Amino acid sequence: MSLFNETLNWIEASSPHENEYLQAAEEICEYIVPIVNSNEAYKANNVLQRILVPQRVIQFAVEWEDDKHQCQVNTGWRVQHSNVLGPHKGGTRFHPQLNLSILKFLALEQSFKNSLTGLSLGAGKGGADFDPTLRSENEIRRFSKAYAKGLYSHIGPTTDVPAGDINVSAKELGYMFAEQLRATGSFAGDFSGKPLSLGGSKLRVEATGYGLLYFVANMLEQIDESMEDKTVTISGAGNVAIHAAEKAIAMNAKVLTLSNSRGVFICDQGLTQAHINWLKDNKGKVENALQELAKEHDGEYQKGAPWTMKADIALPCATQNEIDEIDAQQIVKNTRIALVEGANMPCTKPAIDKLTASSLLYAPGKAANAGGVILSAFEMQQNSAMRYDSEETLDERLQQRMHEIHKACVTESNHLGNADIDYVQGANVAGFRKLADALVASGF
Template sequence: MSYVEEVIDKITKENPGEAEFHQTLNEVYRSIEVAVEANEKQYREDALLERLANPERQIKFRVPWVDDNGQVQVNTGYRVEFNSAIGPYKGGLRFHPSVNIGIIKFLGFEQIFKNSLTGLPIGGGKGGSNFDPKGKSDREVMAFCQSFMNELYRHIGQFKDVPAGDIGVGGREIGYLFGQYKRLTKLYEGVLTGKGLSFGGSLARTEATGYGLLYFAQEMLKANGESFEGKRVTVSGSGNVAIYAIEKATQLGALPVTASDSTGWVYDPNGIDVALLKEIKEVKRGRMSDYAAVRESAEYHEGRGVWEIEADVALPCATQNELNLDDAKTLVKNNTLAVAEGANMPTTLDATKYLQEKGVLFGPAKAANAGGVAVSALEMSQNSERLQWTFEEVDTRLQNIMKNIFEQIETTCKKYEAGTDYVLGANVAGFEKVADAMQAQGIV
C-alpha cells in the first residue's frame, strides 16, 4: 500500500461519518500522489500527509439565542483552523441547517489549497453553524450572530484567523458579527472580510467569486482555443456567486439561460435578466418562482434539472455534490464543452472523472472559485493600510490572480505530463507550496 493510500485509510477511520471530508481527502490525496512519490521517504518520516489532514484546531460551541416569540433556541457553532503554514487561517462562515463538523472540515481542507493557489499569505480555515437565517427576522439574525460571536471572538484576530461569509452569511450577518466583535474586544481591525463599504469593506468583494469564476473559465477556454463569445451557459444557484457569474458571463458575450434555488429552477431562453434576479434575491429575498412570475420568457420548474438544458458551458454555483454522474452524462450528451465550479465541491467524484474521461474541460472549485477569498485577502491588505482601493484596481488585481492561478495549474500539468487534468494541476500546485512551508517550519 502506498503512503497516500495508508493515510487516506487511516484518516478515514479516525474520522467516521464525515462523508464530505472523506470525499475531498480522496480527491486531493489521490491526485497529488505523483508529487508525493518524489519525496515519499521524507514525507512519510515527517508524517506530512497526516499532519496536513488533521486540523491544527477544531472548535465547537453552543449558541443560545432568543427568537421573536421569546423562545430560547440553541444551535451549534464551529470553527476549524486547519492549516496556518502560509498565513493566518482564512475561510468563510456557513449558516445552514446541513452544517456539521464533517462539512466544515471538508470546506476547511479545500480552503488550504485554494488559498495557496492565490499566491497570497493566507492559511486554510472554515466555520459556521446549523442555524438557518431563512425566514428569520433581522432581530433574530442579529441575536444569533451576537451570541455566535460571544464565543468565536476569543479565537480570531487579524493576524490569527480572519473569517468571511459563505452560504447564509452575507453583508447583514457580517455587519452584526463585526459589531459584536468590536464591542467585546474594543478593537477596530480587519478581523472579518465581506464588510460593508462604510466600515472597511472592499469594492468588488460582492462580485469577486462570480467574476473570478468567469475570469478563470475564460483562461481555461482560451488555452483550448475557445472563448465565451456567443456561448450558451447554464448556471445553478441564485446566490452571490451565481448572480455575479451570470452578470460577468453576459459582459463577456455569453448567454446565461438558467438559475436555481432550493425549491426550483428557471430556464430563460432570452438570457437571465440580472437586474431582475438581483431585485428578487438581494432585495426581496424571494424565490426563483417569483422571477418566472414577472418574466414572460422564463419557464419555472420545481426540484432540480438545470443540467438538462443544452449549453456550451456549465457553471455549478449552488452547493456541494449538486452535479452527479447522471447529470454529467447529460452534459456530455448535450456536447458541453466545459464545466467550471463556482460552489465548493459541487461535482461528485464519479461525475468529475466521467467528464474528464469524455474530454470536457473541468475547472475545479479550489481554483475556479478562488476569487472570493482572493479579494477577501485584498480587503485585509486595504484594512492594514487604512485605505480603500477603487473598483477597477481591485478588479484588475482579481483578474491577474485568476490568470496566475490558471498559469500555475497549466505549468504543473506540463511538469507532470497530465495534459488538461486541471484537478491534478490545482491540487499539486496548491499542495507543493504548503508542503514546502510546513517542512521549513519543523514538526508543528
C-alpha cells in the same frame, strides 16, 4: 499497504461517518500521493497527514434570545485548518444541516484554494446549525452577535479572519464585526466581507462569480476561444451564480439557466442584465425568486436541473455534491467545451469519474472559485493600510490573480507530462507543493 490506502484508513478511523470530509481527502490523495512518494523530504516530514488534518476544531454553544424572549441554543464551529502560509482564512455558513464533516471538507479545500492564490493566507471555515429562513431580522441579528461572542477570543487579523458564506452576508458580518469591536476595543479587521461603512471592500460581493468567469476566459484563451457568443448553463441562484451570470453577460455570452432546490429558470434567448437586476432587488423579498422572475421577465420556471440544456459551458454554482453520476452523464452529452466549478465540490466522486473520462475540460472549485478569498485578502490589506481601493483597481488585481492561478494549473499539468491540460491534477498538485514546502521548512 499503499500510502493511499493507509492514509484514507487513518482518516476514516479518526473521523468516522464524516462522509464529505472523507470524500475531499480521497480526491486530494489521488493526486498528491504520487508526489509524496517521489519526494523523500515530504515523506520524512509526514506532510500528507499534516496537510489533511485540521490544526484545531473549536466547537461552542451559541445561546441567543428569540422574539418570544426564550433562550435558544445552537452549535457553532470554527475549523482552523492550517496557518503555515498565513492567518486562517475562510467563510462562515449558517445552515440547519451544517455539521463538522461539511466544515472540515470546506476547510481542507480552502487550504488548497488559498495556497493557489499566491497570497499569505492560511485556511479555516466556520458556521452554525442555524436556519435564518425561519427567523426574523431581529433574531438573525441577535444570533449573529451571539455567534461572534463565542468566537472572539479565537480570531484576529493575524490569527483567523472569518468571511461570509451561505446565509451569511455583509449584513450578518457587520453584526459580528461590531460585537468583536465591542469585546476587544480594536478596529482591526477581524472579519472580511463587512459592509463598506465598517471597513469592507468594494467588489467583495461580486468577486467569486466574477473570478469564476475570469478563470473560464483563461481556459478558453488556452484553446484559442473566447466567451463571445458562448452558451452557458448555471446552477444556483445565490451570490456566486448571480454574479457569474452577470459577468458572462458582460462578456457577450448567452446565459441560459439559473436554478434553485425547487426547479430551474430557463431563458432560451439568454438572460439579460434586467434579469440580474431584478434578482438582486427581489431575491430576499419573495419565497421563490426564480419562479417570480419568470412572471416578470422572459423565461420559464420548471422542475428539473439545468443540465438537460445544450450549452458550451456548464457552471455548477449551487452547493456540494449537487451533480451525481446521472447529472454528469447529461452534462457530458449536452455540454460542448467545459464544466467549471463555481461551488465547492459540487460533483460526487462518480460524477467526477464521468467528467474526467470525457473530452470536456474540467476545472475544480479550489482553482476556479478563488475570487472571493482573493478579494477578502485585498480587504485585509486595505484594513491594514487604512485605505479604500477603487473598484477598477480591485477588478484588475482580481483578473491578474485568476490568470496566475490558471497559469499555475497549466504549468503543473504540463510538468507532470499530460498531453492535455488536467486542471484537477494541476490545481491539487500546485496547491499541495506550496503547503508541503512550507511544512518541510517548518520542521516538526
